[in-house]
Amino acid sequence: MLLFSDCKINIGLRIVSRREDGYHNIETVMYPVRGLCDALEILPSGRPGVEFFSSGLPVDSPAEKNLCVRAYRAVSEVCPLGGVRIHLHKAVPMGAGLGGGSADAAFVIRGLCELFSLGLSVGEMERLAAGIGSDTAFFVADRPALATGRGEVLSPVSLPLAGYRLMIVKPQEFVGTAEAYSRVVPRMPDRPLVDALAAPVGTWRERVANDFEPSVFLRHPVLASVKETLYRIGALYASMSGSGAALYGIFDREVAVPDEFADMFVHQEVIG
Known part of the structure; x- marks a missing residue:
């Protein structure tokens, strides 16, 4: 099998x-x-x-x-x-x-x-x-x-992502899950996540966050740089996945892998 x-x-x-x-x-x-x-x-x-x-x-x-x-x-x-x-x-x-x-x-x-x-x-x-x-x-x-x-x-849940392009980038960094949780302050969200995701993908940048990012980016600035680069090359939405260290961008068009990602793991696909 x-x-x-x-x-x-x-x-x-x-x-x-x-x-x-x-x-x-x-x-x-x-x-x-x-x-x-x-x-x-x-x-x-x-x-x-x-x-x-x-x-x-x-x-x-x-x-x-x-x-x-x-x-x-x-x-x-x-x-x-x-x-x-x-x-x-x-x-x-x-x-x-x-x-x-x-x-x-x-x-x-x-x-x-x-x-x-x-x-x-x-x-x-x-x-x-x-x-x-x-x-x-x-x-x-x-x-x-x-x-x-x-x-x-x-x-x-149903999200209208079919046909968008996904780029995943994993720098040569390691973020311990226990470390990431120890540095985040829990908080009750002001509205359900699915409500924010019901808006167009292009609005998620202001509406949808990963609570790990502020503390993780402070200790691993290269991850913050990757996210900034994803937005610079045209991502509609970019985020860290889980507690890291991979980040991803969602695009509405094909994009070339920038030179900044040359020594990093990169995966691209069309979302089905």
Whole structure:
């Protein structure tokens, strides 16, 4: 079985309040990026348990801690599974706020459900995924969604983005998620995010913000520079995704990659 686990961008990200469990309540729209994917091969092995291999971009964790392995173990706790070999070919940058690892875990859950005919519902798979990571459940249905709670409470949304062009830029920077949360002050938004996103894309610059940006940009000024460049070359809307370090721009026309991005990861696609 060969699966292509895509990634996501956050369109608006509000840190609403701190929870008693140490997490934060957020409000964000997650939007799938179909053209930027990892590849997952899941094969029956004839041996008990899971064997994990990786290629492509270096994976910075031991196999037993990889989210793909954790996904297998989460499913095995509720359903009988045979042994499998999982090969992950990594193409989505890590530490980017694009949810690549979370997508891999969700697609493993989906793949195991199909491979072993488990009959799990979308809701059951989402509950398993939510136990692995806050944004992992999003990739089970893998469709645009308003995410609340700690990111696992999902409501489908419709945004008129088909046909626009997307550019994702990942500088050689790392932003720790825990660090990013520690430097942001939660606040209750004055109106729902979906109301702001109902306005034309060209107005989002004044209406739709990522609450991580002020503190992250202060410590990582190159990220602020990337966002400024995206607007300079014509982005209708530009933002950091998640807690960084990737940024993206939404364009209504094709644009060339500027020289400033020469040593950075850049991905472009037409939004479907």
